[in-house]
Amino acid sequence: MQLDDNLKQLMKELGAAINDALSDSEEISAAIQNVRNAGYDVFLVLEATIGFNRRTKADGSEDVNGLKSADMKLKVTSQDLKFLRSLKISVEDLDKQ
Numbered sequence: 219m220q221l222d223d224n225l226k227q228l229m230k231e232l233g234a235a236i237n238d239a240l241s242d243s244e245e246i247s248a249a250i251q252n253v254r255n256a257g258y259d260v261f262l263v264l265e266a267t268i269g270f271n272r273r274t275k276a277d278g279s280e281d282v283n284g285l286k287s288a289d290m291k292l293k294v295t296s297q298d299l300k301f302l303r304s305l306k307i308s309v310e311d312l313d314k315q
Contacts, residue, residue, distance in 0.1 A: 225270065236266065 240246055250260050294302075294309075302309050 229268075229270075232268065240264070 250262065253260050299309050
């Protein structure tokens with residue numbers, strides 16, 4: 219998928235905003251300091267998955283790729299199912315795929 223320059227810039231701004239929010243968080247800093255005070259080094263690695271979908275047309279008939287939502291199928295792994303169940307999200311329909 220080719221990203222336009224505007225979306226690339228918006229993604230960069232979002233990444234910077236997330237980084238700034240984490241860096242400026244007194245709660246995160248305090249928690250990290252508590253771990254250090256207990257005699258441990260801290261390595262904080264966060265992974266964020268951020269999805270972008272272009273909004274549908276006003277009539278909602280097709281998405282940006284020309285596919286109707288009825289033509290799309292959701293692929294769910296066993297790990298996905300386990301995670302959803304841990305969040306108490308109903309997955310009965312997904313089990314049948």
